[in-house]
Amino acid sequence: MADIASRVPVTWSARVKRVRTVPGAEFVITLVTEKPLGAIGGFIVLAMVVAAVFANVIAPYPFAETHFSDALSSPGGSYVLGTDNLGRDLLSRIIFGARISIYVALGAVGLGMIYALALGLAAAWFGGFVDTAIATFIDAKLAIPTLLLTLVVAGVLGPGVGNTILVLSLFGINEARVVRGYALSVRQGLFVEAATATGAGSLRIILTHLLPNVFPMMVILASLRFGAVIIAEATLSFLGYGVPPPNPSWGGMLSHEARYYMQEAPWLAIVPGLSLTLAVWGFNTFGDALRDMLDPRMRGSDGMRYK
Secondary structure, three states: OHHHHHHOOOOHHHHHHHHHOOOOHHHHHHHHHHOHHHHHHHHHHHHHHHHHHOHHHHOOOOOOOOOHHHOOOOOEOOEOOOEOOOOOEHHHHHHHHHHHHHHHHHHHHHHHHHHHHHHHHHHHHHOHHHHHHHHHHHHHHHHOOHHHHHHHHHHHHOOOHHHHHHHHHHHHHHHHHHHHHHHHHHHOOHHHHHHHHOOOOHHHHHHHHHHHHHHHHHHHHHHHHHHHHHHHHHHHHHHOOOOOOOOOOHHHHHHOHHHHHOOOOOHHHHHHHHHHHHHHHHHHHHHHHHHHHHOHHHHHHHOOOOO
């Protein structure tokens, strides 16, 4: 009897149901079917992460290896995307540049979200003078043009990967206002009142009740922040305040090799510029799709029903 049952063809719907039981499969299926542009963006993000992690294996040459006899070689042959003025393989530098962008974005967004959580949760829970002081600080920061503040801090700290992360993490402070508003709504919940009635301290309530409820929203904000941080890092590197050479930052490549040899070797501008455009577009579209799928307020507006 079991042998006969094994020969019965499995229907397509049954196969889909079986796949949906795999962890994460429901999310992927919903992303592809409901948000195809977001799925494309997610694929770009995944490819960028893989390139960043396995750059030493994927890249055909070390990013700083020079081949002076092949300087400014056009794309094709041994150099798929051509070489720069020092004979360095452009494909290898683009791949390692993805590592720089991911590393800086992860560090800056992570630190920024920590700032936002600390300030927002403190303002929402303690209120009064603490809330006023934090709100005044954030308003003062918002009054200063972002690019000007970034350049001043970067000029004081100097170029470098670590300093670039610290400078760009300041962007995350702006999200403290969003965290505060969301935490205030969570604070009105009965479970918070019950915890207060049982004598739970402020730190315990913040860590066990407010933070777990605010954190999913912070994931959405972080996914939307990646693209802005990547373009900001490229801007700083282009101006000479970001990742210093010979590290292959995409913005630095546009500033040094591309700016001086654009007419003679246009691929030096096209390739890093296109890479930067695709990366930012991928993170933005994937972040938008992630917001629509995870934010309860967005599910009812476009029929999204991911759980």
